[in-house]
Amino acid sequence: MLNFFPRRQSAIAKAVATLEAYGVKPAVRQHLTAFLQESDSRELYHANPRRIAERLHLSEREALRVLVTALKEGILSLNWDIQCPMCRGIDFNPKSLYDLRTNHTCPRCHTVHATDADEQVRITFSIDERLRRLGREADDPNFRAKVDAQYGVVSGHQMLTLQTFRDFFPRETIPPNESLTIRRVAILFSDLAGSTALYARRGDSRAYHLVRRHFDLLFQVVDSHNGVVVKTIGDAVMAAFTAPADATRSAIAMHQQMEALNQQLQLTAEDRLILKIGIDVGPCISVTLNERLDYFGTTVNTAARVQATSQGNDIACTETVLMDADAASAVKDCPRLGNAMSLKGLDAPILVYRIELMKAICTKASDV
Ligand SMILES: [Zn+2]
Incomplete structure (x- = not known):
């Protein structure tokens, strides 16, 4: 032929x-x-x-x-x-x-x-x-x-x-006033703990440099865990994954990367970069907002609220995330505490788990 x-x-x-x-x-x-x-x-x-x-x-x-x-x-x-x-x-x-x-x-x-x-x-x-x-x-x-x-x-x-x-075709978007149904997406929000104090202590340009490095690392982690960074908001990242297990594994890797960076830069205890992470999974809609593909709905709002309950070096997530066997298995060795919480903007209290990762982060930070 x-x-x-x-x-x-x-x-x-x-x-x-x-x-x-x-x-x-x-x-x-x-x-x-x-x-x-x-x-x-x-x-x-x-x-x-x-x-x-x-x-x-x-x-x-x-x-x-x-x-x-x-x-x-x-x-x-x-x-x-x-x-x-x-x-x-x-x-x-x-x-x-x-x-x-x-x-x-x-x-x-x-x-x-x-x-x-x-x-x-x-x-x-x-x-x-x-x-x-x-x-x-x-x-x-x-x-x-x-x-x-x-x-x-x-x-x-x-x-x-x-x-x-998304990188190659930023203009490929859903038409205005139209939306697509997404049956199941895992939404992850991360934020840097104490970043306001970091800017005050380190000065704007040095703190900004640290925040940029943290963004670069998180973007790589999300991509390598089959996810996409939807947007950044201040020092926060919003990421989406089709599988909740990818989101939980990504959260662990994010903490590990921060720990490795902290060690590499020999940051003092008060300057250490510590992430607060929250995850929810469920349906939502995808739309174009500000010329970018974005997600909207209760799952997104819940993930953001759940993130606010994170105390750092942990994963805060809803019960729905842990109902996924793969996602649960990714954190099976970590202590967890469940709490029924009334979160701002949500009608009924929901069960939120705080999964402590300190051991998982420290044992693997040296490998990354
Ligand atoms: Zn038909």
Whole structure:
């Protein structure tokens, strides 16, 4: 097959070579080139990222980063396919986040349903037609259904929580006055304890430098735990994760990174950077605010209120977080104390746990 389309083959190879500038490793570029050149056309039309991940010998998250980079270079196009909850038919029309609406009408059975970014919206990739024009045979619903059944799908919400996507496509947003339903998101808030005093003691520029370093570390931790930093507010960070266990593991790693930084800078007891962290998990909506993808709803408010109960070097979280077996197992060795609390803005008291992490932080800070 290789010899029939020499021009196409070299165009693909040339396009994939540009990914070197983004740090995509030679072996990955080689696998991607072969995948795009040699695959059956059905593999390249609304292709399931999980199957591509297998072809590239990468984890799902690593593959998504590479695919989004290829999207930026115009090698692939991204589709926001919507599966109808009634007839299971798939709407291929949305070509960008901007094409999604609060309610979606199925083009096949005309059912109107809320657009649910973690259930009905799934992302797929197609090869750009300038690199390889696909024939009609590429569109094979049975083939795609078989692949989806075997691998599972990547939800639209997973793309929203991919930092690379937000970094490369800051203009990809949900239209004004529209929102997407998110069934389950873990929201984490962190804040620096005593930062006002830190600024007063250290002076603005030195304190700001410390706060910047703390932000850099937290951004890396969130990204490496499959999450995304939604925004910073003063010295606080708001992050989102599709799985609560990623949020709890991220919280532990954040504390460890702060402890390592404190040791590295030999900060005195009163200058040590100490984080207060709160987590909640539940449904919310995603919207665009200030030209940025943001989350709204009770889960976000609760996470913020719960964070305010943290005393430092701990994780404050709701009972719902610990009801997730993976999230609970991440902190199973840490002492915890549950308290029914009435939090500002919430109707009924809720059970808030304070998980003490001192031992977990100190035993691992030297490794990070
Ligand atoms: Zn339908």
